[in-house]
Amino acid sequence: MKPLGPIPPGYTAIDGELAVDGHKASELVAKAGRTPLFVYSRALLTRRIADLRAAMPARLAIHYAVKANPYGPVLSHLAALVDGFDIASGGELAMVEAAGIDPRLVSFAGPGKRDAELEAAISRGVTLNLESEGEAERALAIGERTGLTPRLAIRVNPSFDLKGSGMKMGGGAKPFGIDAERVPALARDIIASGAEWRGFHIFAGSQALSAEAIIDTQAQTLALAAELAEASGAPLPHCNLGGGFGIPYFPGDAPVDIVAVGTALDERLAQLPDFLSETQFCIELGRYIAGEAGVYLCRIVDRKESHGETYLVTDGGLHHQLAASGNFGTVVRRNYPVAIASRLGAPASEEANIVGCLCTPLDRLADKGGFPHAGPGDLVAVFCAGAYGASASPAMFLGQGPAAELLV
Numbered sequence: 001m002k003p004l005g006p007i008p009p010g011y012t013a014i015d016g017e018l019a020v021d022g023h024k025a026s027e028l029v030a031k032a033g034r035t036p037l038f039v040y041s042r043a044l045l046t047r048r049i050a051d052l053r054a055a056m057p058a059r060l061a062i063h064y065a066v067k068a069n070p071y072g073p074v075l076s077h078l079a080a081l082v083d084g085f086d087i088a089s090g091g092e093l094a095m096v097e098a099a100g101i102d103p104r105l106v107s108f109a110g111p112g113k114r115d116a117e118l119e120a121a122i123s124r125g126v127t128l129n130l131e132s133e134g135e136a137e138r139a140l141a142i143g144e145r146t147g148l149t150p151r152l153a154i155r156v157n158p159s160f161d162l163k164g165s166g167m168k169m170g171g172g173a174k175p176f177g178i179d180a181e182r183v184p185a186l187a188r189d190i191i192a193s194g195a196e197w198r199g200f201h202i203f204a205g206s207q208a209l210s211a212e213a214i215i216d217t218q219a220q221t222l223a224l225a226a227e228l229a230e231a232s233g234a235p236l237p238h239c240n241l242g243g244g245f246g247i248p249y250f251p252g253d254a255p256v257d258i259v260a261v262g263t264a265l266d267e268r269l270a271q272l273p274d275f276l277s278e279t280q281f282c283i284e285l286g287r288y289i290a291g292e293a294g295v296y297l298c299r300i301v302d303r304k305e306s307h308g309e310t311y312l313v314t315d316g317g318l319h320h321q322l323a324a325s326g327n328f329g330t331v332v333r334r335n336y337p338v339a340i341a342s343r344l345g346a347p348a349s350e351e352a353n354i355v356g357c358l359c360t361p362l363d364r365l366a367d368k369g370g371f372p373h374a375g376p377g378d379l380v381a382v383f384c385a386g387a388y389g390a391s392a393s394p395a396m397f398l399g400q401g402p403a404a405e406l407l408v
């Protein structure tokens, strides 16, 4: 038997069934009209932001990284809770606008921004986190041609990375950001151009569970921001400290100690050098905000045996759950938190493999897990599905199409 990841807090059982915000899984499926279905919990999103606010310094703004989950109702719900949104494409700009979010609260990072995306962002007052000198030139040229004042920040490629991070986004040669030593010269050019100078964006990695690693990275980030601001010769208006707070997906993972992170950051922010004394700081979080607030429900279609192993074959799969299948940035496949949603709380009575409906051996949702006996008609829940599920899986693979989504 292989262990399963930890089911996040906040989910309950009603009449032996998984319930989200008091609604039973079968009722949610009936409401959506079909499986597979992503269910996102308004209550868990709200609680997560409240917990972050309580732990982080009051001076720190909290931004949501849209790419984790751009579902419109989730964005609209978060609009009342967070201070800003970070996007990484023109498509995401359209999504935040459709959700009624003020574009002046939005910043746009990401390599390969096309001119049309730059122009759309500039015309709406979005802050551009510039990824190269070439991109800076194009943004300034668009400002000149249109008579608009671009709001420009520089994404810095730091020389350090976030230790224990699932995806390294800083340190050494990278397609992201501008190498730190070239930043002051570009900052001076931007300030001299008359564009609105917005400061730095320094993102060093993702999915870290160690508070110590996050504290260490934030300290290095603040030191780098101070050094670069001084070398640029101007006080820093804004600094995005990145994020990287992870969530427990796998057996043995423990949640980030956000109180420890907040306490350490509070101390650092109390002793900033002059160039940073008026700076507005933010962190940008995607999976930490949305990940545990979502669950993926699919239905068992078939139960079969092969060479002594039991397979529960569902109507879902890696086309919605690439990460849970073990095919998105993982080296060794481990089980996500997975349960039989229609028999939640029933004791495990057998070992079974839960697989998807795609004709590929990669399509696995749980390997050799302990589950109550289940068969066709039962619902399976994959937890930690609120981030990088629907938005980061190949929904069109094998002609399957997207899952339904619901915010409760």
Ligand SMILES: *Cc1c(COP(=O)(O)O)cnc(C)c1O
Pocket (backbone or CB within 6 Å): 065, 067, 068, 086, 109, 203, 206, 207, 242, 243, 244, 245, 284, 285, 286, 287, 288, 387
């Ligand atoms: C992906 C990304 C994030 C969000 O990462 P999470 O692990 O979901 O918190 C934040 N900032 C940038 C620049 C990113 O590329």
